[in-house]
Amino acid sequence: MPVIRFVREGLDVECYPGENLREVALREGIALYGLKGQLGNCGGCGQCITCFVDVVGESSPGSLSGRTAVEEQKLRRRPQSWRLACQTLVQQSVLVLTRPQVGFGDADQRIAAAKSQPLPAGPTSWPEPPAEEQDEDSETTTSDEEV
Numbered sequence: 001m002p003v004i005r006f007v008r009e010g011l012d013v014e015c016y017p018g019e020n021l022r023e024v025a026l027r028e029g030i031a032l033y034g035l036k037g038q039l040g041n042c043g044g045c046g047q048c049i050t051c052f053v054d055v056v057g058e059s060s061p062g063s064l065s066g067r068t069a070v071e072e073q074k075l076r077r078r079p080q081s082w083r084l085a086c087q088t089l090v091q092q093s094v095l096v097l098t099r100p101q102v103g104f105g106d107a108d109q110r111i112a113a114a115k116s117q118p119l120p121a122g123p124t125s126w127p128e129p130p131a132e133e134q135d136e137d138s139e140t141t142t143s144d145e146e147v
């Protein structure tokens with residue numbers, strides 16, 4: 001599975017190939033939005049331009065979905081490595097800096113440290129379903145056979 005390394009938060013998060021970056025970040029409790037986005041965002045429609053992320057480091061081609069037409073328009077004055085999280089699907093492992101417009105003291109050191117740790121290329125494998133679900137299925141089968 002791809003790993004998203006959130007540099008600012010110092011957190012590695014696994015996701016399914018093709019998952020939406022915004023949805024993964026919100027699910028993991030990552031502070032994706034600055035104040036403006038916290039007060040009001042478009043919910044992932046690509047209209048509010050508050051879910052900026054910077055894809056730091058060299059990611060292999062195809063690690064993320066290509067820029068959408070919305071991003072091409074909304075990010076035309078931003079660095080090429082910036083993306084809108086809500087418009088981005090993760091295919092392979094990447095390093096991401098949330099809220100790149102907000103600086104923090106040791107950003108360069110943290111980015112360098114994040115780059116120095118290898119990431120799995122991903123996708124590697126799909127997770128096995130929890131054992132409990134397998135047991136429920138087998139019980140259902142057993143009770144069906146009894147009837």
Ligand code: FES
Nearest residue numbers: 044046048049086
């Ligand atoms: S959530 Fe509004 S542009 Fe991404």
